[in-house]
Amino acid sequence: MKLKDSKLNKDQLLQAYRMVKEARMLDERLWQLNRIGKSTFNISGQGAEVGQVAMALAFEPSKDYFLPYYRDMAAAMVWGMSAKDILMGSLGKEADPSSHGRQMPNHYGDRKHNIVPFSSTVTTQYPVATGVALAMQIDESDAIALTATGEGSTAEGDFHEALNFAGVQKLPMIFVIENNGYAISTPNSEEFGVKDLSIRAKGYGLLGKQVNGRDFAETFLAFKEAAENARNGKGATLIEMLVDRLTAHSSDDDQRVYRTPEDISEMKENDCVGLMEQQLLAENILNQDELDSIKEELSEKINQATEEAEAMPNPTADQLMTHIYGEE
Template identity: 55%
Template structure:
């Protein structure tokens, strides 16, 4: 049974923001797939089916204070940290003023200095040890800021995942490790990724509590993250959260999941769409009325259209910036790379 939204302890105003963002993410994601298909953008990685889990996760943190190392499906959480649809689209169009890297970073590699969201490398799970390092920094500075890092289930087979958890366990670091478990790594199903009963068990091996969380249940997710953030802020160390979500779309816009997922499975995923569940919940709990939802849909469509036009019209990076922030400058005298 999905828990009531009101049991989260969040106010009605906060829950309205959460729902509006979940719907905005879904409509924006659909737009981004259209833009890729019409050849206006190059690539998109959809987060459809992962929005509710990400919203529950993001609401437990303090954007601007806590560090966030997102992975490529994290649009919903990234936007709840304070990023606009226009900014998302600027990055997707590769525009100079996009927040993730002046149009030089790959689409969906979400980052923004102003909300302490750190850019990821395409090498999956490589953000994990960086998060451990940032959390170590917080500990050395006696800061109570927490670091959040996400990745997918398949990526937990990478060495970096284990190295990051090991040191965070040893040094009792303030970090929340998240596995957004959608059951697939491209076309590889979870039973070919790992033999453990649950990926949450991996925490135990490193002295870190590991929990399984239903990422289709907003309240269950929010409360689990709140507990993990409280532990980290108090100095009690890291938590590993195995967040169960759905991958509703292809792995990326370059993939076709109908080749490796049966019609029946895809129909099941569609029927379990968490957007349907949470829409019913906001109506049942009086958070939105039917008429307000219709207005919200209209407003989002308008906003996304305006944001698309603005992002498309924005300038591309000039070729002269191509190698900026890629190579460290060389000190002419010593020949050493670095900024000092």
């Protein structure tokens, strides 16, 4: 679909692109910080930024809740987290809003922005999200909940339990499966026996849809419809969003061991960020000079955020047990 099919205006589309590009450039910075030994770990959403930004823009972050998983940096930024917030998490700084430096990097959470922190144990955010949605239903609020996980993680029992409960209670929420083709080194063909994971929705009494997460407008419209349904008492939707994983699983993995060079280069040629840039140019939303200057501006922004985050204090030894348990 064309970007303009999203029915967003030019300014909104430019804003969406800036978010996509900022997330990509920030992730590249996080890899650099890891490779020079300044951060311990990185697990990235490169290849999913367009889908994630389109998804998150369909919500109202000031009232809706987001229960992300580790690749959801771009979506967490749409929900309100800044580049500096994310850098502080990766560098384990005391002012890191996700966990004050106690969690692993990329475990996004921010009370101020309705982002609920999650466990590394995959899919545990799904049943927690049903609890959040149930609370909203009981409160008769029109807020809704969004939660995401990877496709390999749908094999966990938590996936079944959460979808079943959401179907029984008609909860105001959206479940997302970000299908990037792999669970670490395990390909889709060894993960599940269906072609379209969203058809599983039917067995739980939920709405279901598969979207191409490299297509901004298609993804935005699907999430907008799902959000409207959730807000209007029509219950939960399961969306399988097809994306790419352009990088290795994490900074501790090397995907060249289990993917062919052709597979990797073909995926990079169809990089969703490049596709969105081509669409912006083709639809006359901006020209090449404007595209270059956005990149320049974001590069300065990320350099400045990196400097500021690096200068922030680390947690001290006497704070070891703070932020671990709730305080009275």
